[in-house]
Amino acid sequence: MTLHENSTQTKRGFVQNRKICGVTFVQASKSISSLLLPVMLGIFTVVITVNQQNATKQQREEDQKAAEENRRVERDIAAERYRDDIFDAYIKGIGQLFEKYNGSLISNRVPMTLARAKTLNIFRRLDPQRNIRIIRFLHESEQLSGTIEQISLDLSTAELPGIDFRHLAIYRKQLDNISLASTFLSNATFINVGMKHVNFSRTRFNDSSWSSAQLENAEFTFAELHN
Missing domain, CATH: 1.20.5 (Single alpha-helices involved in coiled-coils or other helix-helix interfaces)
Structure with a gap:
């Protein structure tokens, strides 16, 4: 090949x-x-x-x-x-x-008892903002007198947390003639509030603020302050 x-x-x-x-x-x-x-x-x-x-x-x-x-x-x-x-x-x-009772809840026992029951019941069901409005309503209608001479609506045993008393005071500065004796006030605020003729006897205060508060003719007999 x-x-x-x-x-x-x-x-x-x-x-x-x-x-x-x-x-x-x-x-x-x-x-x-x-x-x-x-x-x-x-x-x-x-x-x-x-x-x-x-x-x-x-x-x-x-x-x-x-x-x-x-x-x-x-x-x-x-x-x-x-x-x-x-x-x-x-x-x-x-x-x-x-x-029904001529503009007074404290004129006799019947309206006082009814008003006390209604008020204590409503306090337990409402928030502090509305409770302060109820206290203002009763205070302005002169049912919560802070003087010894006048009878006050009995709110004893009421538990009122978070009440800012500046909202009760005139111009957030002055609060006179009010009684919240024998109540339980926790986290209450009284800062810069002047108070005259107030009755807090037997009231229990827990963690309340009193900075610059001014008191005159104030009743604190047997009151307890805890902070």
Whole structure:
């Protein structure tokens, strides 16, 4: 065999081998692609599903928080409405007693007993802001006299937390002629309040603030101050 023939045969074998290798590579590529495509689709599906689940969970949590906040607001509104209603009912009831007993709750035992029961009951059900309004109402109607000569509505045993007596004082400075004898006052504020003819005998004070308060003719017999 001549050199030329050998060269030609070698080239034919090389081309044939390349062709065989090329076919093998393409087939392998197709096989790999056919295997990878489902895997990639599966991974993509899992990622999308997880993201959707996370988004759904987050939205559900946000909806729950919003619903809880709405319920809290509704409860607060209902509680405020309830307090307003019982406050108005108390004022109306006491007003009827005033009309029936000629403008005085302390003229005899019947209106005094009724007013005491109503007032102690309402104190337990209301907040400090409304309780101070009740005390102001009774004080301005002269039912809580702080002088020995006058009878005062008996509010003994009343528990009154968080009362700021500056809201009772004229211009938040002066509070005269009031009796809260034998009551329990916790976290009460008397800062910068001047007081004359006040009766706090047998009253128990817990954590009260008296800075710059001025007292004149004040009765504190058997009172207890705890800070």
